[in-house]
Amino acid sequence: MTNPNLLILPGDGIGPEVMAEVRRIIDWFGAKRGLAFDVSEDLVGGAAYDAHGTPLTDATMEKAQEADAVLLGAVGGPKYDVLDFSVKPERGLLRLRKEMDLFANLRPAQCFDALADFSSLKRDVVAGLDIMIVRELTSGIYFGEPRGIIHEGNERVGINTQRYTESEIERVARSAFELARRRGNKVCSMEKANVMESGVLWREVVTKIGETEYPDVELSHMYADAGAMQLCRWPKQFDVIVTDNLFGDLLSDAAAMLTGSLGMLPSASLGAPMANGRPKALYEPVHGSAPDIAGQGKANPIACILSFAMALRYSFDQGAEADRLEAAVEKVLADGVRTADLMQSDGGSPVSTSGMGDAVLAAL
Amino acid sequence: MTNPNLLILPGDGIGPEVMAEVRRIIDWFGAKRGLAFDVSEDLVGGAAYDAHGTPLTDATMEKAQEADAVLLGAVGGPKYDVLDFSVKPERGLLRLRKEMDLFANLRPAQCFDALADFSSLKRDVVAGLDIMIVRELTSGIYFGEPRGIIHEGNERVGINTQRYTESEIERVARSAFELARRRGNKVCSMEKANVMESGVLWREVVTKIGETEYPDVELSHMYADAGAMQLCRWPKQFDVIVTDNLFGDLLSDAAAMLTGSLGMLPSASLGAPMANGRPKALYEPVHGSAPDIAGQGKANPIACILSFAMALRYSFDQGAEADRLEAAVEKVLADGVRTADLMQSDGGSPVSTSGMGDAVLAAL
């Protein structure tokens, strides 16, 4: 049997630094746990634009389609702010999501016990928090047509279109219900059905899937603005949240920040199963490219390392190995190893990006 | 000179209860401060639907157009969930906003010192917080066409359209810059220019207005997802935030919840000046209709009372009287008077809605 192949796209900003640590972790699993991967690396985002004038070449797109899993660092940076919309770094990432049809974006918002005090929220509000946000990732206002800036009368008009088909809602709802069954058995669906017809359809379809296919899972609905409030007030009321692309963008970022563990949070973007049974999949940290600290060896590689743990679990059916990696990270944190982003103003001296990689390897 | 006229629309749920206390406050200003208003009352939302089969009659709409200011309680409730989209309670409120052209929604997110411990955030993160969110209120995805649920192939598709014209962005940007000049002199504009063309235009127009008309005001830009994060992390970094209708809905609700003072927060929705120089204006609490506690005398009337204070300030140029009312509320809170929503689980016995009204009147 050939090794599964992993495509690594470090991207921009701190992407390459944190990905370097992930590669060491991957090598460790190959050497010590008999989990060998064929790893190749390529460009995405601003890095691809610099080399090829496009944030994602067709050749890279093809490699991603054929990969057993893609690991991405981060894209974007102020250097590219002046670029035309169509070649901005983000378009590379969005093209990957769209063409691989990665409709279910899984964003765990988890509070690491050792970091609970780092949250801006009170300890009792976040300690032990473990929710999963399932964000629709291939449709909605991110991709709907018509879009653009047009001329009308003597002024310009900016236009985007929110569009959701029933089947798009059905499949992401199923992902959420499936996950809920393996967790707390609760799904909360969020939209603005009081204002948007696309939200009316969303609510109706999620309700139907729940009633007909997952009657054992507890389903509730919340307007997205109330959802934002409730996440800030008492996030532990949630288990799985399912929502659309744009609401998911804001809500999952807010939830991630609330945990106080932003530099720690991974994500998985999953599509339909391929011929080999594995889902199309892309894994990336929730944090961005952090241009302000890029290249300084300060970045926290844990979110990216835990994204690889998600790959082990969701792409390679290696739940036990994923647990092993996650436990190693927990141990390192419990031991007090901290990159700069995880330090309170009062304390100690931080380890570097590679120092954190060393610590995780040692804990493994 | 005739008295200015106030149209009161109590609406649904706790709306009528909290508005009853506001009427007592209005009467006090008439009797004690020589500020007499001609007050009339009418129906909106579910209450209007129950009486007339529509969430806002044309006659009420006309009254609102002619009022010097409109005070609204809240709309909506589970009883109306089964109604068709076109007659839902929310449509009444949205029609008022749209036809009165109330483009600038001012939502102060302020932390009342006496309530800082009530926030889910740590005291030092919220104590003294005072930011102003200016939300565009008459355009964007709330009103854009085409919209609806259509049939395509053998399935349905939910559609909404985000649309912003340059002039719509300009006028709300001006409102934000004007407010900033009277506050901390900083505006942060939020959109998703990395993903949406309407956000690209938004950023460009806000930048232009800033550079050409308000070079003295410090302007920054943030993607709305990062904005949601930063509000949760360190909200005091902001002074005035300007954003579109949908982002404003989520971000202002999150900000309101973070203060721990949700039942306390008013809002003003302002349009262009009328013939008498006053802006078209509607004032309403940020909280909703809270159907779970409606009719029980438990609701906190302060948000609605402070909405009247905003009316005094923005519609009737009575800044000193608005200060007086706000000071009375601060005093009541400092004295420890609390409705149920303001109690920690450990503490004391709450006053009723009218009990809070009594206390504010006594403090005046």
Ligand SMILES: CC(C)[C@H](C(=O)O)[C@@H](O)C(=O)O
């Ligand atoms: C980089 C950007 C295009 C992206 C998004 O808006 O989806 C990011 O914010 C995310 O959440 O993954």
Ligand SMILES: CC(C)[C@H](C(=O)O)[C@@H](O)C(=O)O
């Ligand atoms: C009631 C609803 C239509 C409204 C909105 O979405 O604008 C509310 O959430 C608000 O923020 O005033």
